[in-house]
Amino acid sequence: MKNIFVNPIFWEGDHICIIDQTKLPVELVYEGCRDISSVWRAVKKLKVRGAPLIGIAAAMGFVLGLRRSKVKTWPGLLQEARKISRYLASARPTAVNLFWALGRMVRVVEAHEGEDKKRLLLFLKKEADAILSEDIRMCFQMSRHAACLVKNGDSLLTVCNAGGLATSGYGTALGVFYRAHEEGKSIKVYACETRPLLQGARLTTWELLHNKIDVTLICDNMAADLMRLGRIDAVFVGADRIAANGDFANKIGTYSLAVLAYYHKIPFYCVAPSSTLDLSLGSGKEIPIEQRDPLEVTSFYFKKPIAPTGVHVFNPAFDITPASFISAIITEKGLIRKPFGRNLRRLHGRLSQKH
Numbered sequence: 001m002k003n004i005f006v007n008p009i010f011w012e013g014d015h016i017c018i019i020d021q022t023k024l025p026v027e028l029v030y031e032g033c034r035d036i037s038s039v040w041r042a043v044k045k046l047k048v049r050g051a052p053l054i055g056i057a058a059a060m061g062f063v064l065g066l067r068r069s070k071v072k073t074w075p076g077l078l079q080e081a082r083k084i085s086r087y088l089a090s091a092r093p094t095a096v097n098l099f100w101a102l103g104r105m106v107r108v109v110e111a112h113e114g115e116d117k118k119r120l121l122l123f124l125k126k127e128a129d130a131i132l133s134e135d136i137r138m139c140f141q142m143s144r145h146a147a148c149l150v151k152n153g154d155s156l157l158t159v160c161n162a163g164g165l166a167t168s169g170y171g172t173a174l175g176v177f178y179r180a181h182e183e184g185k186s187i188k189v190y191a192c193e194t195r196p197l198l199q200g201a202r203l204t205t206w207e208l209l210h211n212k213i214d215v216t217l218i219c220d221n222m223a224a225d226l227m228r229l230g231r232i233d234a235v236f237v238g239a240d241r242i243a244a245n246g247d248f249a250n251k252i253g254t255y256s257l258a259v260l261a262y263y264h265k266i267p268f269y270c271v272a273p274s275s276t277l278d279l280s281l282g283s284g285k286e287i288p289i290e291q292r293d294p295l296e297v298t299s300f301y302f303k304k305p306i307a308p309t310g311v312h313v314f315n316p317a318f319d320i321t322p323a324s325f326i327s328a329i330i331t332e333k334g335l336i337r338k339p340f341g342r343n344l345r346r347l348h349g350r351l352s353q354k355h
């Protein structure tokens, strides 16, 4: 088993414990979530963030919510389950993992209709644990499939945080870097700071330094020059939702890196588990993009204003990268190249139906 150095979420007795990622890198703060609204708030405020981790948190929050509910009998339990699912689903709209995980939890309730609540909760806890352990396995598998894409001495670029903090502990794009490092390859990572919430500056650098991987922090607007100077050998990013044709949503700024990489003939890879696939969507045009609080842009991480009051703000949390810009998508089932539509279906079948 590869080393997992960070545990972003876990059960602590009867409640959920999370790393509050908004406090990193200054403080490593663990916070207890004792009810469903604290899980919802943690996802909304990005205390817990990253597509796979949002799904894991939703599954655990679902268990917490039904356990604390006063409803004990049927059909009330099924109605309550669906209400909990709708509530948690309202936290953020883009990462399909949230809806995929909640769909699994509701299906467990439907499959055990009439069951005693105590036993039902055991089945639900088992499902939430499975979602977590599957993510651990998928992240390791993706890092193994992608190992052939990283050569000794490579300089790699990434955006946002697609690491252990965004998943069950090992990461998607960063899991590739961890694996390369574990195999003794000498790599250098350039991390885009990722305005406005600075997941790259705060979280990716924290993870990579913790794992003794050479990391250089850059402003988002410096990536083009690094590529022009021939300093980047490949780009690896995560994803929040991948449509059937391979278009995918990821942190805002990913699309510009894809265009730059394409222009500079630099391989561009998207690393994401099948829980991030939404094959019910034909293309990226159908992926909902979260619009966030303007204050994230008009202040420097909410600490001090950096724009005059009254300025209009455009603050989408994600953008869409068309499949044409992608060299390969890496899932737990392997390296998927063009034509993505056919190859995603071949490898992942009818996965990720409408949620």
Ligand SMILES: CSC[C@H]1O[C@H](OP(=O)(O)O)[C@H](O)[C@@H]1O
Pocket: 046, 049, 050, 051, 052, 159, 160, 161, 162, 163, 166, 167, 171, 172, 173, 199, 237, 238, 239, 240, 249, 250, 251, 252, 317
């Ligand atoms: C492992 S993919 C994580 C994915 O989620 C991030 O978004 P956010 O920090 O807003 O949750 C970003 O898109 C990452 O690539």
